[in-house]
Amino acid sequence: MALLAASALLLVGCSVDEPVVATPTPTAEARPIGESATPTALAFAPLRGTRADWAAMQHPSIAAKIDNHEEARPQVALNRTDIVFEELVEGGLTRYLAVWHSDMPAQIGPVRSIRPMDPDIATPFGGVIAYSGGQEMFVAMMQATPLVNLVFDLDDTGLFSRADERPGPHDVILDAAEALSRNAALPPPPVQFVYGGTDPLADPAFKAATTSSVSQVFSEERYPSWSWDAAASVWLRSQEGAPDLDDAGAQVRAVNLVTMRVDIDWQYGEVPKTVMVGTGEVWVSVNGRTAHGTWAKSAREAPIVFTADNGEALTLAPGNTWIELVPTTGSVAFAP
Template sequence: MSGDVLGRGATRAPLALASLVALGSLVVAALAACSPAPDPTPTTATEAPAVARPMPAEVPAPAPVAFAPLRGTIVDSASPAHPSIAVKIDDHEAARPQIGLNRADIVFEELVEGGLTRYAAVWHSDVPDEVGPVRSIRPMDPDIVVPFGGLVAYSGGQEQFVSMMQDTPIVNLVFDYDDTGLFHRADDRPSPHDVILAAREAVDRHVDLAPPAAQFAYGSTDPLAPAGFAAQPTGRIDLVFSEERFPSWEWDVPSATWLRSQEGAPDHEASGERLRATNVVALRVEIDWSYGDVPRTVLVGSGEAWVSAAGRTAHGSWSKASREAPIVLTAADGSPLRLAPGTTWVELVPTDGSVTFTP
């Protein structure tokens, strides 16, 4: 009997173990079903350290700028803070090539005795160490120079003309009376075409004087493009002052400047550069012969004008209300005739001369 009991116990033990295993599996499955889903984003054991981003540097304020009053170009605001200097420059054949003309802001060409011409050149934006040859004053020069203020330099002249210039508010620097060392004679040039001025030093000695006022209105690099100006394409300008002087200008596309010739030959300065200008302004002017054989260009008044810039020429008029007033250029439609920013030559052509423009 005991054998029977033992036999039945041995059979029941494996069944109970199997039941427990099955129950455990059910519990594990139930727990798994109730657990939250795992985060699919992989994690690392340590976070990467935050990278320090540099703070942006302080942006400097833009440098203050100004317009060069005699060129209309943008310059550093401090650079115009000095006077201009106007100098009478010789144009006799023996005076060529002249020194520093391409660095002048504005050059006036005027008729003098014998049918020759002479220059009243004004430097402000770019004053050379030396300019020349310096020659004598003429009766129209006060009307040209006074609107600029500052300084005027010349070698002398008839007493009446010197007095006319000295009676203006302009500081006169005169070679005949100079004891300051601003003038000297060049050994390699014939007299009287040999007087040279230390222009930069002259200006530096008078920095207390005011800079010049603007003389002309300026526009874009192609200021005559608007249809209202009716500007004509121009490749060449021919000017006749007299039988002795007939300069010309040719538009040079690569340099965007007018290149000068005199009496049919290319005109150069002492640096070897061809004389050039951004703008050529031609004014028809009356001549006053009340000083004998010395002509006086009449500048207080009005007359016919042409402005040539960027290979175009527009016709209009000029006017000057007084000695102290600048020259005003007006287009045929009544609007201002504007120049291109840069250097300018003003050709004061007598009414008995001529001005011709060729496409």
Template sequence: MAGPAVGRPRLMVAAIVAAVSALALAVAGCGGTATSPTAPPTTAAARPSPSPSPRPPQPAVDPLRGTLTPAGATAHPSLAAKIDNHFDARPQIGLNAADIVFEELVEGGLTRYLVVWHSVVPAEIGPVRSVRPMDPDLVTPFGGMIAYSGGQQVFVDMMQAAPVVNLVFDFDDTGLFHRADERPSPHDVILDAAEAMRRNAALPPPPPQFAYGTADPLDAPQFAATPTARIDLAFSEGGARAWEWDAATSAWLRSQEGAPDLEASGERVRATNVVTLRVAIDDTYGEVPRTVAVGTGEAWLSSHGRTAHGTWSKAAADRPFTLRADDGTPIRLAPGSTWVELVPASGSAAFAP
């Protein structure tokens, strides 16, 4: 009786093992291939990191205006030209597109402009007139090009010795210049400015000429700036010109001989800044006055309806003008266009509140 009692548990264990094995096979058949319990878990394939978005081009600062401009927009040279200011030469073409305008005394008590374009170059500019002895000192810091109609040989030689590309009406046979039929000679020479820029596009852009600040750069107490509604300037006994502050447009509006000064577009001639420099006049060339542009002297900056007094200096022909307030603080201009009035010591400058 003892034998059967001992074998019965063994049979039960064998039956249970067989049943478990069968169940495992059944599960495997229903669920596909069985995985080993010791196999490492599978991982999802690593996703590639997204490429960083390209940064938009950063705006540039126009060197002759201090204004923001699209990247790459300043990568071209400046174009300067001698522009006539005789009564028969008015209205001039392209003055309000200019970045910087120098007004200088010429013979007979008249004035003439040396105008520099860079941020915007009009299709045409003019009337173009002859060069004067101070012009190499004014244009050299800009590099680029200068256009003029000729001049006394000594003055032409001086300009051609300057490190700028000379575009001369008297020597040109390529069609860069033409005479405007509706204008009286010699106040009728017009330059194809767009074509001049295309031909010389590989020249480097100009370096900055002034330091720029806020739209109201003279509001700090150290400048002791005084409110100014009108600027009256005299280069000689005749030919008065004036600037009036227009708060609505944040611009100085120009007059000549008591009448609004208009350009060919019909717009009033205007500027963001008016820089008045008291200069000496050299009479080495007889009837042709030479503005002494290298040196130092008295200066005024008029911007945003205020005027600050100070000094100007220009260390050499290839250096720009530097402006400092009476306490030695550097003077910054408001971003925008600038007229530089080179008023002779014998002339006058008045700033009315």
């Protein structure tokens, strides 16, 4: 039932106390009597749960494998993403699988190579996936999905370029505007999560704890942390103790912070595969609160479902989301 709700409904609250249940079907926006302007069809951004112009949402999402090496920072347009997953890769480092839809930038990057868990992460979004290449078996796994694959190593159409000011191989940039233009006929992504009001965990049934910061340890090399900024109503991200900035100089931020504990499959030798199809422990942090529950993903093409300890759906606030895929060998800590 939770899966059906996440796929079919957006819970959009006008206030914390008065959530409204709405489908993404467009409606005519009310205007003052006598105003001659053409009504605007209203809908909801499927990956953010925020109000949006219906026509502006009728295009696919673009997912991309984004580098998180020190020399790849700051990443391009990271604060314009709808959803970002952080995952463990070789050497204790991490990379992102980032998804853009409601706010599509002209360029994104640095784009890096694919990993074995990425088909399981990206497939539910449909649309386009961009990456620089990868081991042949991993590329074949991604090409076997329904997504349109844009691969730097195979591209001769000018979709990718190298940024002169960045060191290689952390310099591959995707022309996202052109990529979207070439694939504009693809449908928009389906809804992934259930959204509520701006303080969706306020119900005492969730037993959400007041949270000022969240710390996650992937390895000795990667230990991101998040601090709650009440004035801006966002979580602000740091990496290895320093503020994490995007290419515009702003600290990376998220309205919703999801921390999933995940197993690691080592069948590919030194390349870790985050196990995405299954179930595990999850914490959802929204509006300075954190609720505990369980995540579940039934198949590669299925979205991730978050369920609170009381059996209800763990609801997100309208806005962007970061999902930290923390290995069970790592750790998670929450400060009140």
